[in-house]
Amino acid sequence: MSGFTTKPTDEVAIATIRTLAADVVGKANSGHPGAPMGMAPAAHVLFSQFFNTNPKNSKWYNRDRFVLSNGCALEYIMLHLLGFKLSLDDLKDFRQLGSITPGHPEAGHTDGIEVTTGPLGQGFASAVGLGIAQAHMAAVYNKDGFDLINNYTYVFTGDGCLMEGVASEAASLAGHLQLGNLIYIYDDNHISIDGDTAVAFTENVEQRFLSYNWQVLHVDNGDSDLGAIYNAIAEAREEKNKPTIIRLRTTIGYGSKQQGTHGVHGAPLKADDIQALKTKFGFPPNEAFHIPKETYEVYGATATRGAKLEKEWDALLASYGQKYPKEHAELTRRISGKLPDGWEKSLPVYKPSDAAQASRKLSELVLTAITPVLPDLMGGSADLTGSNLTRVKAAVDFQPPSTGLGNYAGTYIRYGVREHAMGAIGNGLAAYGGIIPFVATFMNFVSYAAGAVRLSALSKHQVIWVATHDSIGLGEDGPTHQPVEVAAHFRATPNVDVWRPADGNETSASYYSALTRTQTPSILCLSRQNLPNLEGSTLENALKGGYVLYEIQNEDLTIVSTGSEVSIVLEAAQKLKEEGLKVRIVSLPCWSLFDEQPAEYRLSVLRSGAPILSVEAYSTLGWQKYSHEQFGLPSWGASGPYQKVYAKFGLTGPNIAVVGKKVIDFYKKKGGEVVSPMVKAL
Amino acid sequence: MSGFTTKPTDEVAIATIRTLAADVVGKANSGHPGAPMGMAPAAHVLFSQFFNTNPKNSKWYNRDRFVLSNGCALEYIMLHLLGFKLSLDDLKDFRQLGSITPGHPEAGHTDGIEVTTGPLGQGFASAVGLGIAQAHMAAVYNKDGFDLINNYTYVFTGDGCLMEGVASEAASLAGHLQLGNLIYIYDDNHISIDGDTAVAFTENVEQRFLSYNWQVLHVDNGDSDLGAIYNAIAEAREEKNKPTIIRLRTTIGYGSKQQGTHGVHGAPLKADDIQALKTKFGFPPNEAFHIPKETYEVYGATATRGAKLEKEWDALLASYGQKYPKEHAELTRRISGKLPDGWEKSLPVYKPSDAAQASRKLSELVLTAITPVLPDLMGGSADLTGSNLTRVKAAVDFQPPSTGLGNYAGTYIRYGVREHAMGAIGNGLAAYGGIIPFVATFMNFVSYAAGAVRLSALSKHQVIWVATHDSIGLGEDGPTHQPVEVAAHFRATPNVDVWRPADGNETSASYYSALTRTQTPSILCLSRQNLPNLEGSTLENALKGGYVLYEIQNEDLTIVSTGSEVSIVLEAAQKLKEEGLKVRIVSLPCWSLFDEQPAEYRLSVLRSGAPILSVEAYSTLGWQKYSHEQFGLPSWGASGPYQKVYAKFGLTGPNIAVVGKKVIDFYKKKGGEVVSPMVKAL
Structure with missing residues (x-):
């Protein structure tokens, strides 16, 4: 009943992925060969049979999304074989400084990576976001005859991801949301870094995902039963109201002398092991990074299919534009990432x-x-x-x-x-x-x-x-x-x-x-x-990250503050004014934006000549960058009506006035010029 | 088949808990009345029938542990009724400044609180630690005839905790570890802050916990079927090889006009609602904090039983000491929290x-x-x-x-x-x-x-x-x-x-x-x-948090650093020495310990007279507290062999020498005394 018959080129392609995984990790002398070797058959079936992608345009909106939650070299290998902007040299540069193939896949760093993975559980959960997005955009923009947005999100995940709480949270929500566009393949290889998963992970994963309202499938021989893998993915695609997880029993490091052990998880294979592996698969034992022509052809076909699909999609979008100009304009604007004018x-x-x-x-x-x-x-x-x-x-x-x-x-x-x-x-x-x-x-x-x-x-x-x-x-x-x-x-x-x-x-x-x-x-x-709304606060001022909210020349003190404490320091300034002291007030709502301003501007806001005191109801850590003296929370907060809690910590106008006076006196007594903390060598 | 027959005093005690919850939250005008009102029957059965505790000695080692994972006023109410050091006035001070009854229960702040709860999921997971500890200490110290350590850990948990990933992680591990000493009661009230749990939490909780290898029981009427609650807890205690979760269907805010809605979750009941509630339970409608004598008697019996149990336990421990003096000495030392001499x-x-x-x-x-x-x-x-x-x-x-x-x-x-x-x-x-x-x-x-x-x-x-x-x-x-x-x-x-x-x-x-x-x-x-091991590093020095690793008088620069960068700055100092520049080196391995040193010491380590440069392979945020100039990571790290990554970010001896020179020149040019950042007004 399988819709798939294994051909010799399938075997070659899978062997290519496996040997490349060994070579890539071997050359870097760092990385995880075992999972890519074990998941090669699933990757092959997915990318050769199902996956819609145009490697020449990794941003095609209706592409299928792939997330390798147990982020490793497998993703780079597939991107290369499919024809993304990732050359054989890039593969050879795996985990090298300045490469586009860092230790774990980073979105925004390497073409074709959808979300960053490696920190376990993140890819699993991010993919639920990809699924929500597809369901939402489809619901908003698809019309009869215009099934514009209908991609799947495919996820490879391992034991490590499934142990992470973030994955549990995301899985429960995905089941609740009935996201039929999510297809997860769980690499059930019984191995994590500490050895056999029997030491810590003995839950019934299938039952757990059933409890989340997922469709649960399994493939008993993920090492070579390509037909079963094909059928499982096909079945997953048919389920429109539930996410699917396919438990795929694999052998980690399949083909290695150490296959099935944690010896192949996070360390390169030995040279003789790599040789034996290649011999076993009929590859030249001493040639590294050998990629048969047939392998490129197999995945080239995926790329060709994807390019054609994108072209058809572009035509569909254009005719959608004829019929639904308003929706078309909005959708294309949104895809472009541009906000609407005005x-x-x-x-x-x-x-x-x-x-x-x-x-x-x-x-x-x-x-x-x-x-x-x-x-x-x-x-x-x-x-x-x-x-x-x-x-x-x-x-x-x-x-x-x-x-x-x-x-x-x-x-x-x-x-x-x-x-x-x-x-x-x-x-x-x-x-x-x-x-x-x-x-x-x-x-x-x-x-x-x-x-x-x-x-x-x-x-x-x-x-x-x-x-x-x-x-x-x-x-x-x-x-x-x-x-x-x-x-x-x-x-x-x-x-x-x-x-x-x-x-x-x-x-x-x-x-x-x-x-x-x-x-x-x-x-x-x-x-x-x-x-309260403050005199002097404007959108333009705030967008500089920090600005002078209350200006006065020849000040005795500048107080810099944020959020709810700004009105408190204004009150303190008023009190000090009554004592004849001049206090400037700076609001600094966003440090990172302020840091991007020209040095001249920053120095004009936090200027030399008088001490600068920071006031904020947090730890003072970091405020030393913008002030000479800091007032904040010395420890944990307290439970009580908020005005009383503020009073307990001295965050009131009268007390800040006392603190400010102390600072002024100290610097007067100390003598010498008070230089702005913005004046720095580095 | 129930071992429990409801008596009138049980009804009174439960009504006391419910009305107290309304009063406590009402007086504070802040808090969560609904969960305590709904969980009152379970609390009553647990504490009156099963729970071993001596309120006069909250530290009795073999006490049962109670964790209210959905931390709220219920715990304070029970502590008061049982006779812990928590008076009626303390209950009236709920959520007031300086009280021992803050918004959420804090261990170390209030007698009888085992672990801090409130942040959802934390209590659920911490309780697994309590269970591991019991199993471990029992395995190490119990002997034939000396079942010294055999307490249970009871946990109340709500929907919120069960949604949190931290709870999923802990539950999976607890099932793997077969911790039969853990008994969780899940308040299945169908309500969370956003309303009906149908909006986000529709997983099958029972099936999920079965997948974790837990015993799963349920009580369909948690509002009044005390016998069923009793039987479920009794059954849980019998299961020695699995944690148990009892799904208890309750009505949140039971007795309120708004019972069963999220209106009773996080806001006080209205005055007329509280009156009606009290009338319904036969309590004086206008008397706040009414506690019938019978209620005190019921829980007083628990306290009496607990005091007796502790006395028996003390005797058992003493006779254990006769037979197993070595183990006895070690156990009592460990319980006391003292480390072994030497x-x-x-x-x-x-x-x-x-x-x-x-x-x-x-x-x-x-x-x-x-x-x-x-x-x-x-x-x-x-x-x-x-x-x-x-x-x-x-x-x-x-x-x-x-x-x-x-x-x-x-x-x-x-x-x-x-x-x-x-x-x-x-x-x-x-x-x-x-x-x-x-x-x-x-x-x-x-x-x-x-x-x-x-x-x-x-x-x-x-x-x-x-x-x-x-x-x-x-x-x-x-x-x-x-x-x-x-x-x-x-x-x-x-x-x-x-x-x-x-x-x-x-x-x-x-x-x-x-x-x-x-x-x-x-x-x-x-x-x-x-x-490398450093000249000048000693245990005593390091325990000050920071110390002068390399001293030289009339320095041009002090470099302060930590960890792996200390040997790098030593190399930089050597390079600068070759240029005739004097560089002191401070190692600052633990800021918080250093901050506890006398001001004089801190000032002697980070002294005035020359600029201080910090070097650390992290964000520089916070280093401004200890240095005039900071060198660290301006952004994310990079993937590559570590020496190359260090070189990319300029964290090498030669480059730090260049940076140090720049700092020296800047401060020489700037002129004036260079004052230590330790010299502060505040």
């Missing part, structure tokens, strides 16, 4: 006389204002919708229509209490294209998703974190929920914009920045408590 | 002439040396044993004996690829007492466990992270695996010691510190690559 005019603008509001509320007002003009936005919360204020009134939930709770055209995602998967799914949504994802939780629990945020930043995925309840201002929930270290963590992460807006205009600016910086994730740290 | 003499000491070694290897040598004298150590790795070098040769795995892979007396835990659960389980192991847990992964993946590390620190749990592959020195694995931001993250976290030892003696010091600072978790950041 969208930013919708951003709320505030005057100081406008009522004080929590920045989480200001965020809701932004979302309410821009959602009608930005269909690209697709967001949700990890079960804190009513607290994060992320669901605008007109929103429709992204849900399987059969639930009666929404539909796939809906843009609001109910993530459940699954922060880590939410972050990884955000990466998948961003990677798919046409979607700008936002995700929401309490700021403190962005830490649960640290592994995913890191990969957003490394992979340049534009994911927007709506991180409310941003400090001790959350009050009663207490220290377990009050971030102290979180801002420092993400400020230290390259390519993350951490925003902490002080009022309405700064909140609008944070969204403007997050939406226009398309290569950078942003974390918007938003208050639970009300914040 | 253990530190086992720590390796190095001379500069000793061979260079990776600090992960030096860590292995420490573990090898101290394991024989420190039976308290119980550790493992998240499937990176061969890379972390955490399993000493003589180790026995902690495994169910039936697996043939080890036994419960074994001290080496195979965590699988489950970093977050590993961190939380570490908290449970530390909380149990008698065990000092270490856990291991690549430093980069400590971030996956951020939620657990944070609670180690907040709860003062002594968990030791062996975090190897600590920077770009891991080389080929590339940026996905190279920590840049991780040190800043944990240095910004209160009560975490981040260590980055530079050589053998500093590695020994890091362990000495981690083992003796019993209220603080430590993260030991260890290199993959070899590090």
